[in-house]
Amino acid sequence: MTIPTVDVHAHVLLPEIEALVSGLPGLAAARELDARRNGPDALAVSGPMVRERIPRMTDVAVRLAAMDAQGVDVQLVSPSPSHYHYWADENTAEKVYRLANEATAAHCARAPERLRGLGLVPLQHPVLLVRALGHALDQGLAGVEISSHAPGRELSDPAYEPFWSQAEEAGALIFLHPFGCTLDERLDRWYLSNTVGQPTENAVALSHLIFSGVLDRHPGLKLIAAHGGGYLPTHIGRSDHAWSARTDAGAGCAHLPSSYLRRIYFDSLVHDPRVLGSLIEAAGADRVLLGSDFPFDMGVDDPVGALRAARLSVADFDAVRGGNAAPLLRLA
Template sequence: MTTPTVDVHAHVLLPQIEALVAGLPGHAEAKALDARRNGPDALAVSGPMVRDRIPALTDPAVRLARMDTQGVDVQLVSPSPSHYHYWADADTAEKVYRLADEATAAHCAAAPDRLRGLGLVPLQHPELVVPALDHALEQGLAGVEISSHAPGRELSDPAYEPLWARAEETGAIVFLHPFGCTLDERLDRWYLSNTVGQPTENAVALSHLIFSGVLDRHPGLKIVAAHGGGYLPTHIGRSDHAWRARTDASAGCAELPSSYLRRLYFDSLVHDPRVLRALVEAAGADRVLLGSDFPFDMGSDDPVGALRAAGLPEADFHAVRGANAAALLALSPA
């Protein structure tokens, strides 16, 4: 028996969610903000790109065939982050997360030995996050996907303490995947909204979790950061220096910021073998998981090949290829 190859960063598109929110108060404004953040050139490319990938995003048979081509045995499938809809009121938000959970579970049920799923929680309504997490787990999902912040709230907000406590108690995975960068129109050309925005948002969100003491209070949390955790793991030395040099920086967490990297998980999607090696060095080979961002253009069509290009020791290669995720998801050997 061999350890399965596990891709923890793969998405499903759920058109029924967009049908649910279409025309509701706040939806048009949210779309307009997204358009301003990305800029017209990016939107002109992204529209056809997504349309070309709809079969892989919606049809389990197409997904499985692509997985076979990539040499991936298991995917952890999360809703497209475009489905967060953190602008929605409480009633709509509950409908969104229930529909997302149930539709993702149904998609994964087409091949339960190869597809595991994640649900959504409405971060804009902290009173709903624990019921939403429980609903996802009731559908047989492995946890939930969240963005880097909600309007007016960072992940360090005390209102989210019940979410962290419940996720720790249940062993649920929390997949941190940003959607939208608050640098706004500064990144509206050359697709900077993604290439700079996503790793920035990852770094900010993880820093809030570290410096606020969330990881001290909830050491058993299973947080998986997309995009290799963004800029933070390879620039954590600046955080360590601040923690040593300034009382305001060290007030919230008990240990050096870099020590918390080994309490988090990171996907391998960094697009550079040198950065992947640095991520493994910073976080530990047992804390990095294979990720492809399937099937979007900012992902990797050959995640195993990209991992192999990093030149890791063989034991570390296989840990990242699948052993770490198999343990996290309690998967049986292939």
Template sequence: MTAHPPPTVDVHAHVLLPEIEALVADRPGLAEAKALDARRNGPAALAVSGPMVRDRIPGLTDVTVRLAAMDAQGVDVQLVSPSPSHYHYWADEKTAEKVYQLANEATAAHCSAAPDRLRGLGLVPLQHPDLAVDALDHALAQGLSGVEISSHAPGRELSDPAFEPFWARAEDSGAILFLHPFGCTLDERLDRWYLSNTVGQPTENAVALSHLIFSGVLDRHPGLTLIAAHGGGYLPTHIGRADHAWSARADAGAGCAHLPSSYLRRLYFDSLVHDPHVLRELVRAAGADRVLLGSDFPFDMGAEDPVGALRAARLPEADFHAVRGANAAALLRKD
């Protein structure tokens, strides 16, 4: 009897939730946050991004349009996360609680329109660690697979001890954590030529993952299920420098028990690296069982043909099918 091939699963796709923006529209702090975002991106990027997002609103909000696009891409299942613009890590506790509740409920409602093809992730207010466990539990109670988090919150890195209860609950529950940066703290240095994204996003991924590795979070919580967007940024392909520092310097090696490169095989990474050679190196560094198909649907920095981009890496057939869907299907079944 011939085994059925695994479904094609895209773990990096977004939904836009206008009700969240309506909720925060009159809240103190929003204008300041928007001004910071504008400074970090620069006027030229904002002039392009506005119309780009408007053109993609149907794919971000209409399930029928989403499913048609998935069919055209050959994608069977999407793991849908809110647009990172909905993080609103500037918000006070009361507002943050309303944001995560609305995000979780709205994302679950979107996915419920096609439950055999759409799985969802909610949000956690990282700026208020005391709310993080409740936010995760709320997401899981809506039938979501886990939550999406950024690379940091204002004044807090992911290595902050205040997040320990959140990591413990995520590990215990088997929730999927999707690490997707929004914004870059290099600020105006990246305010031209869309460097805020092309350099900023992979930098933020590398910094966040390094905090999780070097602080010992992954030693204390080896069962975490964490997917890093954008192939984990610069870290997987430049991990040798981290290994050297860990071996050569007492300060670098003080917080984690093993070579930094060994932790790549405890993490998951999406395939969205825009270069078949980099994708091959990511698979080599992390293992074919740790890389998952990702498209960033439907944004312009995504892959319009994610399966084609994966095929261009010319992986062995078993590895190709693992990344195409078998790895993610196993995670979602476990969830």
């Protein structure tokens, strides 16, 4: 059987979400925080960059043409992380996730053989999570996308336990994609908010899931970490040492932290073939999935070429290119 090429990190822009939250209390403060975190130089570049790419994120025909040019057969499409809106109250948050789930499903339904979708859940309101994930699955979506934390809550928060249980039982995919870094103004120049902030947030969030025992309690959870899991997979030795040397570090999880890397899926978007090789060595070739961050400028225009540059064996190349993702997405 021919192995499809599957990109698990691609985004859809949903203007109807922004129309929904426009003018609501809390939006202005959230945008001010985002502006402080990124800095004026980054915002001056990001605005035109996103506007130029809107057709690729909203028009299915344009998306498919771009996929053809990349040699990608199937995309797993998730909403732009700018749609999280974790500042929203319960009423607004419910409207946001319902609209995001329905709009993403409708986008993917225009090319069902080539597009699979992920929805959103409001991490800021744990009481809504089970209902929100159920709604996403009811729309035919494969799971949901979440950030690395919500205001005042880490992913280790016990309030999330029903959500993890439901996701595990349903076989839902959980795509961990950070948006914003709490280092704030320390990263407001040279686009450090993204280049340093994103991999930091990935590492912190995954560490919370590992050290708190979430992955012990939910061994069947299908978690995909964007950006190759950030700094954690290539610096996991420090975590292993702390787990062995300190009672506080080892109190929450049953096994060596590095062993949990083989329970997590990672996308291949690390921008360096040597780092990709190290990720595969740490997690296993069967836990790495092709990812491009389509169509943003911090992604790669040729994800298959970037994978080829790692000089993997044929078996490992085909596994990462699509063999690992195909069963996760239940591709025929």
